[in-house]
Amino acid sequence: xxxxxxxxxxxxxxxxxxxxxxxxxxxxxxxxxxxxxxxxxxxxxxxxxxxxxxxxxxxxxxxxxxxxxxxxxxxxxxxxxxxxxxxxxxxxxxxxxxxxxxxxxxxxxxxxxxxxxxxxxxxxxxxxxxxxxxxxxxxxxxxxxxxxxxxxxxxxxxxxxxxxxxxxxxxxxxxxxxxxxxxxxxxxxxxxxxxxxxxxxxxxxxxxxxxxxxxxxxxxxxxxxxxxxxxxxxxxxxxxxxxxxxxxxxxxxxxxxxxxxxxxxxxxxxxxxxxxxxxxxxxxxxxxxxxxxxxxxxxxxxxxxxxxxxxxxxxxxxxxxxxxxxxxxxxxxxxxxxxxxxxxxxxxxxxxxxxxxxxxxxxxxxxxxxxxxxxxxxxxxxxxxxxxxxxxxxxxxxxxxxxxxxxxxxxxxxxxxxxxx
Ligand SMILES: [Zn+2]
Numbered sequence: 001x002x003x004x005x006x007x008x009x010x011x012x013x014x015x016x017x018x019x020x021x022x023x024x025x026x027x028x029x030x031x032x033x034x035x036x037x038x039x040x041x042x043x044x045x046x047x048x049x050x051x052x053x054x055x056x057x058x059x060x061x062x063x064x065x066x067x068x069x070x071x072x073x074x075x076x077x078x079x080x081x082x083x084x085x086x087x088x089x090x091x092x093x094x095x096x097x098x099x100x101x102x103x104x105x106x107x108x109x110x111x112x113x114x115x116x117x118x119x120x121x122x123x124x125x126x127x128x129x130x131x132x133x134x135x136x137x138x139x140x141x142x143x144x145x146x147x148x149x150x151x152x153x154x155x156x157x158x159x160x161x162x163x164x165x166x167x168x169x170x171x172x173x174x175x176x177x178x179x180x181x182x183x184x185x186x187x188x189x190x191x192x193x194x195x196x197x198x199x200x201x202x203x204x205x206x207x208x209x210x211x212x213x214x215x216x217x218x219x220x221x222x223x224x225x226x227x228x229x230x231x232x233x234x235x236x237x238x239x240x241x242x243x244x245x246x247x248x249x250x251x252x253x254x255x256x257x258x259x260x261x262x263x264x265x266x267x268x269x270x271x272x273x274x275x276x277x278x279x280x281x282x283x284x285x286x287x288x289x290x291x292x293x294x295x296x297x298x299x300x301x302x303x304x305x306x307x308x309x310x311x312x313x314x315x316x317x318x319x320x321x322x323x324x325x326x327x328x329x330x331x332x333x334x335x336x337x338x339x340x341x342x343x344x345x346x347x348x349x350x351x352x353x354x355x356x357x358x359x360x361x362x363x364x365x366x367x368x369x370x371x372x373x374x375x376x377x378x379x380x381x382x383x384x385x386x387x388x389x390x391x392x393x394x395x396x397x398x399x400x401x402x403x404x405x406x407x408x409x410x411x412x413x414x415x416x417x418x419x420x421x
Contacts, residue, residue, distance in 0.1 A: 008042035009074050011215055022074050026133045028201070028213045036314060037215040039074050043262055052264045055229055063088040066121050069226055072258070073125055073219050076132030082157045084114035086124050087223060091231045091379065094348045097360065101367050102374040106232060108224055109350055109382045115176070117353075117384030118224075118248055119149035122217030126209055127153035129216045133207075135159055139200065140209040141193040143244070143306050144173030145384055150209050151180035164197065166190050168300060168308070170389040192295070192311045211247030212314060221251025222258065228379055229265055236269040237376040238366075240359040242383055243273040243282055243330075244307045246319030252381070253322035269379070271328035272371075273319055274362035278302035279309060280332035282316040287330065292317050303335045303392045306355035306384065329371050333361035339396050342386065351386035359383075 011020035011027065015035035020027050022039065030037060043051075054071060066087030067075075075081065089112045094105045110118035127150070130138065138154050138161045140147060147163040154161040161182035165174075169186070177184055190196060197210060211217050228236050241249035249271055259265040275283050278301035285293035292315030299308035323330055341357035341364070359380040366372040386393070404411050 010040055010042075011037040012040045014038050022129065022216075023076065023132060026135065026207060028208045028215070036212050036318070039215055039219050041072075041258065043258075051262050055226055055259070055264055064223075064227055064230060066124055066220060066223055069223050072222070072226070074129060074216055075125070076128055080128055080132040081124075082127045082131055082153050083124055084120065084152060084156065086113050086120040089113065091227055094345075094380075096347050097344060100344075101364065103363070103367060103372060104234075104375070104377040105363065106236075106377070106379045107345075107348070107350065107382050108227065108379060109352070110356075111350065111352065111382070111385035111387075115145070115149045115152050116388060117145040117149065118221065118381065119146045119384075120152075121220030121223055122211070122247065122251070123149040123153045123209070123220070125220040126150075126214050126216040127157050127159065130154075130159060130207060130209075131157045135207040137162065137206055138209055139164070139197070139206045141165070141197050142210075143308060144169045144177070145306055145388065146209070146211070147182065147184075148173055148176045148180065148388075151177045151182035155181040164190070164193060166193075166299075168305065170305060170391065172388050172390065176388075193309070194311060194313050210313075211245040212250075212318060218247045218251035218254065221248045222255030224248075224252045224379075224381060225255025225259060228256075228269070229259060232377070232379070234377055235267045236379045238272055238328075238363075238372055238378045239269045239381065240272040240274060240362050240366075240378060241381045242304075242307055242355045242358045243275050243316075243319060244309060244355070245313040246273070246282065246316055246322075248381060248383065249273050250318040250322050253326055257325075268326060271322055271326040272362060272366060273323055273328070273330040274358045275330070275332050276302035276304040276307055276338065276358065277332040277334050278304075279307065281310065281312045282319060283330040283332045285312075285316065286320060286323055291315075291320055293320065304338055304354040304358060305389055305392070306353060307358065329366065331362045331365050333358050333365065337361040337364070339393055342393055343396070345382070350382060352382050353384045353386050353389045354392045356382040356384050356386075 013030035098105045113120040141164040256268045279297040281293040281296035293312035341360040
């Protein structure tokens with residue numbers, strides 16, 4: 001008999017309460033009512049005395065890899081864990097941005113992960129569970145980053161991967177996914193990917209890795225909360241998360257709530273979601289006090305490819321709930337603000353993709369409108385590297401190139417001494 005150390009973990013339907021076994025039941029959504037499932041922990045029954053040790057004992061260590069937090073995550077036996085060395089990126093103070101805004105700004109930069117984005121955290125958890133469940137074929141929709149991550153982990157685990165994506169996907173992302181062995185299905189004119197996925201799932205039983213429909217991915221994002229606790233030597237007042245499906249934001253908030261349940265953290269930060277103005281469905285719903293969001297805008301109208309879904313996933317009910325519970329806020333930003341923020345983060349040494357830069361653009365708005373006050377402590381979730389979509393800033397930076405022939409070397413000398421005329 002195999003005994004799992006955190007056998008007090010289960011999947012629970014958020015509507016009808018049906019319970020599923022995380023180690024045996026190959027389920028995406030509730031088989032009874034079709035609603036989303038959530039990973040629940042019986043912390044009391046677990047009586048896990050080393051929880052605070054896992055979290056607090058790690059203060060001095062700046063390299064907390066994802067599986068350091070194994071006991072606080074759904075996990076199979078060690079032999080089934082699929083890892084590429086994800087997690088462990090530092091939370092670093094952004095001194096120039098802090099000075100500019102009068103706020104203590106920290107960056108959680110995920111670009112150092114195996115495929116360059118925060119998706120690796122959730123995918124390592126989700127693919128590990130899928131391997132234990134003996135899943136053979138994986139299906140997902142993605143604007144690119146999640147698919148790249150799934151392709152990497154599934155390829156390692158020997159799971160065949162099929163990715164639905166749009167025409168607009170960047171060349172870098174597309175080639176990444178293909179190099180990692182996945183089958184790419186580009187659907188032209190794909191407006192509502194969630195509806196398309198549901199259609200497929202109704203016809204063929206296939207295990208899916210889309211955020212939330214896969215109940216394990218958001219669990220990986222809880223580690224942002226753990227790391228804020230372990231690495232920041234003060235309480236964070238705000239955590240700003242770019243919002244696509246909302247899995248990162250919701251998972252992070254879940255991590256904070258579970259730490260409160262475990263009795264290791266009292267003051268939870270307020271969550272701030274940010275979307276590009278072109279598809280600000282969840283921002284709109286939040287401002288109107290609604291519990292579900294409706295389709296809004298057109299994804300092709302923004303440079304922020306990773307967040308370019310005009311259809312909210314499952315009505316964005318989970319991220320909206322997280323914003324409400326945390327007394328947070330939602331803001332939209334323009335492409336112009338996003339590109340400016342990419343370059344500002346460049347001054348801090350990070351080249352991020354537009355989606356990550358939305359976090360800084362949002363913070364600037366929140367400081368301007370007074371939601372964030374001078375002296376507050378803010379953590380920005382910088383979700384991915386700029387190398388995945390470099391053409392986003394091409395137009396802006398191209399004129400920085402100086403072209404010359406060998407006969408013009410005098411001009412180079414002038415540039416060196418600081419006279420670029
Ligand atoms: Zn149900």
